[in-house]
Amino acid sequence: MNFHAIRTIYLAEMQRTLRTLGQSVVSPVISTSLYFVVFGSAIGSRITEVQGVSYGAFIVPGLIMLSLMTQSISNASFAIYFPKFIGTMYELLSAPVSFVEIVGAYVGAAATKSAVLGLIILATSTLFVPLHIAHPFWMIAFLLLTAITFSLFGFIIGIWADNFEKLTVVPLLIVTPLTFLGGTFYSIDMLPPFWQKVTLLDPVVYLVSGFRWSFYDKADVSVGLSLLMVGVFLAICIAIVAWIFKTGYRLKS
Amino acid sequence: MPGGKLLVNRPALRTKDLLLSQSVISIEGLNKTYDSGFVALDHVDLEVPPGEIFALLGPNGAGKTTLINIVCGIVNPTSGTVKAGGFDVIRQFRAARERIGLVPQELTVEPFAKVWSTVKFSRGLFGKAKNDQHIERVLKDLSLWDKRDSLTKELSGGMKRRVMIAKALAHEPEILFLDEPTAGVDVELRRSMWNVVRRLREHGVTIVLTTHYLEEAEMMADRIGVIQEGRIALVERKTALMEKLGVKRLTLKLAGPMGQIPESLAPHELALTDDRLGLIYTYNAATGDSGIKQLFRDLTAADVAFTDVDTKQSSLEEIFVDLIGSQKEDA
Numbered sequence: 001m002n003f004h005a006i007r008t009i010y011l012a013e014m015q016r017t018l019r020t021l022g023q024s025v026v027s028p029v030i031s032t033s034l035y036f037v038v039f040g041s042a043i044g045s046r047i048t049e050v051q052g053v054s055y056g057a058f059i060v061p062g063l064i065m066l067s068l069m070t071q072s073i074s075n076a077s078f079a080i081y082f083p084k085f086i087g088t089m090y091e092l093l094s095a096p097v098s099f100v101e102i103v104g105a106y107v108g109a110a111a112t113k114s115a116v117l118g119l120i121i122l123a124t125s126t127l128f129v130p131l132h133i134a135h136p137f138w139m140i141a142f143l144l145l146t147a148i149t150f151s152l153f154g155f156i157i158g159i160w161a162d163n164f165e166k167l168t169v170v171p172l173l174i175v176t177p178l179t180f181l182g183g184t185f186y187s188i189d190m191l192p193p194f195w196q197k198v199t200l201l202d203p204v205v206y207l208v209s210g211f212r213w214s215f216y217d218k219a220d221v222s223v224g225l226s227l228l229m230v231g232v233f234l235a236i237c238i239a240i241v242a243w244i245f246k247t248g249y250r251l252k253s
Numbered sequence: 254m255p256g257g258k259l260l261v262n263r264p265a266l267r268t269k270d271l272l273l274s275q276s277v278i279s280i281e282g283l284n285k286t287y288d289s290g291f292v293a294l295d296h297v298d299l300e301v302p303p304g305e306i307f308a309l310l311g312p313n314g315a316g317k318t319t320l321i322n323i324v325c326g327i328v329n330p331t332s333g334t335v336k337a338g339g340f341d342v343i344r345q346f347r348a349a350r351e352r353i354g355l356v357p358q359e360l361t362v363e364p365f366a367k368v369w370s371t372v373k374f375s376r377g378l379f380g381k382a383k384n385d386q387h388i389e390r391v392l393k394d395l396s397l398w399d400k401r402d403s404l405t406k407e408l409s410g411g412m413k414r415r416v417m418i419a420k421a422l423a424h425e426p427e428i429l430f431l432d433e434p435t436a437g438v439d440v441e442l443r444r445s446m447w448n449v450v451r452r453l454r455e456h457g458v459t460i461v462l463t464t465h466y467l468e469e470a471e472m473m474a475d476r477i478g479v480i481q482e483g484r485i486a487l488v489e490r491k492t493a494l495m496e497k498l499g500v501k502r503l504t505l506k507l508a509g510p511m512g513q514i515p516e517s518l519a520p521h522e523l524a525l526t527d528d529r530l531g532l533i534y535t536y537n538a539a540t541g542d543s544g545i546k547q548l549f550r551d552l553t554a555a556d557v558a559f560t561d562v563d564t565k566q567s568s569l570e571e572i573f574v575d576l577i578g579s580q581k582e583d584a
Contacts, residue, residue: 002347008377012370019365087361091420094325095378096350252329253287 005097006105013079013109024075025117028067032121035063036128039185050187051218056129061212062184063125068118068143069150069179069204073171076110076154081161084250093252099245103155110151111144118143132215138223139214145230146207152237159250178204183212188220203229275339276300277352277428277459278324283333285319285483293319295483297333301476303427306450306460308474308491310467310573316483317463318358321430325355338427351379354426358433358463360413362420364406368397371405372419379424391419395449411442418449429453431462435469447473467570471495477569479576486576495569496538503545505532505552506561515555521548532559538566 017024040056047055083089092102125131133139161167182204188196199205200221210226213219219226244251278301285294293316301307309317322328324335326346335342340349363371372388392398395415400408405416414434421429431450435443443466450460450473464470470477470491477494479486489497510529521544524533536543552559567575 002380004380004382005378008374012374015370016365083363086363087357087359088363090322090325090327090355090357090361091375091378093327094350094353094355096347096380097378098347248329252327 002097002101005095006101006108009102009105010109010112013106014112016079017075017113024071024113025120028071028117029120029124032063032067033124033128035059036125040128050190051216053216053218054129057131058187058212058216059185060122060125060129060131061215062182062208064118064121064143065146065182065204065208065211066179066184067121068114068146069175069207070171071114071117072110072147072150073154073157073175075113076107076151077158077161077167077171078154079106079110080155080158081167084158084162085164089251099241103152103241103245107148107151107155110154111147114151115143115147118147134217135214139211142207142211142214142226142230145234146211149230149234149237152234152241156237156240156244159244162250178202181205183208183220203233206230275302276336277303277338278461279334279336279339280320280324281334283320283323283335284331285316285323285328286331292483294323294330297480297483297485299478299485299488301459301461303459304454304457305475306454306462306473308470308477309461309463309480310470310477311463311480311486312577315480317480318432319483320480321355321432321461321463325353325430326350347380351424352427354421354424354429356414356417356421356429356431356434358436360410360417360437362405362413362416365404367402367404368392368408368416368419369401371416372423375420376423381424387425388423391422394452395419396445411438414438414442414446418446422453426458428459428461431460433463433465435464435466443469467568467573471569479573481577491569495566495572500535500567500571501538501543502565502567503534503536503548504563504565505534505557505559506563507531508558508560511557515557517555518548518551518557521551532557 036056036059039059043055049055050058083092122131157167157170181199182202183199184204188199188205188209191199206221206226206229209220210223210230213223213226243249278299280297280299283294283297283299284292286292297316297320299320309320311317319328323330324337324342326342326349330343337349338352340352342349363374366374369388369392372392373383373385376384376388389398392401395418397412397415397419400412405413408416414437418431418434434450435446438446447469450462454460462469462473474491476488477491478488487494504526507530511525511532512529514523514525514532521534525531526533534545534548536545
């Protein structure tokens with residue numbers, strides 16, 4: 001195992017975050033704060049409680065998940081796409097590092113960044129609403145699992161993309177709609193019966209539900225099913241990444 | 254650029270060591286066919302001994318970069334075996350790649366990184382422990398020390414090229430691939446890079462370079478390989494190649510302009526210069542009888558007066574052009 005290489009890539013990626021602190025951390029925190037103002041205060045004042053939790057507090061797990069997923073994808077996809085774009089990928093491919101080490105370093109850095117961001121948003125939310133975390137261990141577990149899974153997903157997008165449009169098309173056209181439909185701002189039992197069934201096809205529902213359960217001990221779907229879905233998505237991402245590196249897809253000719 | 258310093262912490266190889274040691278790069282039956290069906294490499298065999306400067310010449314699309322990229326692990330071979338430092342580049346990729354440094358053709362450096370950090374990154378990526386002294390030495394040898402805190406995007410093209418060399422040397426490689434290292438580089442920088450390459454060789458680094466500047470190969474290389482349409486057309490020691498294929502040109506400066514070459518001189522296949530004040534005789538110095546003696550006899554007999562004589566060995570560029578031309582005709 002080339003630990004020097006893993007450490008080098010990991011630290012370089014973390015330093016890139018520090019160089020772009022405004023874009024990486026401040027911007028999502030401001031956006032999330034605005035969500036609290038708009039949804040928590042403006043709309044939330046008209047919705048008293050959801051599942052026995054004040055609306056402002058109810059949306060906290062969903063908002064953290066929203067940032068966690070979008071930032072994980074964005075961090076990892078950009079991290080691996082950028083060397084392809086500027087042509088420095090040659091160095092990575094010619095270095096004595098295995099693909100597992102490359103993925104570990106890039107995904108580890110992307111997941112770290114988004115998990116830290118998730119915790120910052122959690123801390124920010126305490127400025128707006130009183131928070132209670134029923135299952136702190138599972139909250140951290142869901143946070144990390146989601147960060148790793150979506151960072152892997154972002155890594156795949158970064159490898160697949162051969163232009164900036166493709167880099168943003170999946171997050172914008174697929175992930176964001178799925179996130180909004182996935183119960184970020186509402187409980188799915190507030191939807192008409194037909195749409196309740198449709199949303200069960202949305203993997204984000206299981207993530208948000210599980211994460212929300214870790215806060216308030218209340219879930220739209222069972223916690224076991226949420227964990228299973230995260231596990232399945234993680235396994236699918238790992239399988240795709242393994243295939244990419246076995247075939248050299250979009251990396252080696 | 255300061256001279257005499259060490260870019261690589263390795264004792265210089267002695268001639269005896271060179272003779273006794275095995276090839277540091279060994280390529281056998283290497284083939285590469287891209288998905289498009291384009292055959293980039295066709296049964297390439299090549300051995301490069303340690304400490305050699307090997308120049309790989311060939312026209313655009315001949316397969317030079319593909320060959321380098323396969324050795325470095327960037328392109329997958331279709332078939333064949335490649336060893337670097339005695340290690341298979343696929344099955345023992347870690348050991349093989351640790352020994353290799355690559356300076357690719359394109360100017361590609363992380364634009365928002367500082368010179369120091371990008372060179373340090375390369376060392377870590379190749380699994381080497383932190384060694385700021387070595388990085389400092391490399392940067393000083395490449396005249397980059399003053400630019401160590403500059404962002405690479407702020408550097409000139411020549412400086413960026415040096416940064417790429419510094420990155421390739423950061424992990425103290427035994428083999429250095431320089432793919433068109435001086436493309437787009439001014440004459441002064443080109444010459445200073447040649448000095449760097451020579452110093453690396455003095456310290457045991459094997460260097461494989463591709464170039465379009467035949468002057469570069471002529472000045473630097475120990476051996477020259479010519480690749481054309483994916484096949485190695487020839488591999489020769491530079492001096493032997495120039496002796497074997499190089500023709501000499503003898504120019505006689507005439508006492509006055511000549512209207513037509515006398516019939517009696519026809520067997521010598523002479524040519525008149527454009528100003529008609531010179532006669533050109535070409536011959537192969539390696540064939541033993543140059544024919545010069547007979548030429549001078551015939552010139553005297555034809556009463557041709559000349560005031561000066563000049564001879565010139567054909568350059569590597571002329572040899573290369575002739576070689577590629579004759580192979581196309583054969584095909």
